[in-house]
Structures are given as C-alpha cells and as structure tokens.
Amino acid sequence: MVEPAKPIVFYIENSTPSRWRKYIKQGIEDWQAAFERAGFKNAIVARELTDSMNVDKDDVN
Numbered sequence: 001m002v003e004p005a006k007p008i009v010f011y012i013e014n015s016t017p018s019r020w021r022k023y024i025k026q027g028i029e030d031w032q033a034a035f036e037r038a039g040f041k042n043a044i045v046a047r048e049l050t051d052s053m054n055v056d057k058d059d060v061n
Contacts, residue, residue, distance in 0.1 A: 001041040011049040021048060 010028045012021055028046040035043035 001036065001039055003041050004043050007042055008044040010044070010046045012046060013049050014051065 012024055016024065025046040025048075028044060031044050032042075035041075
C-alpha cells in the first residue's frame with residue numbers, strides 16, 4: 001500500500017453540533033476501507049476546524 005502525499009481532508013466546522021461530530025467523522029473515515037482496497041492507506045481523514053486555524057471557512061481546500 002502507498003500513502004498519498006496529500007490525503008483527502010474533510011474539516012468539520014465548529015458550528016456543527018458537538019453531539020454529531022463523532023458520527024460525521026466516523027462516516028468520513030469509514031471510506032478508509034475502500035481506499036485501502038484500492039491500494040492507499042491514510043488517504044482520507046476528518047478533522048475538526050478550530051478557531052486557531054487561519055482559514056476561510058467558505059474555501060477550505
């Protein structure tokens with residue numbers, strides 16, 4: 001398996017209700033198995049967007 005140089009990253013905005021965040025994160029990371037079958041490990045990750053991140057929340061690439 002190969003590890004991509006730049007994984008797919010989904011950011012969960014802090015306005016997302018906290019009770020839903022773990023389920024959203026798990027749903028995103030459940031795709032990991034499909035990427036592993038295609039030969040990629042750690043290809044998709046979910047991260048919580050924090051206030052300390054200096055990003056445009058409407059344009060996170």
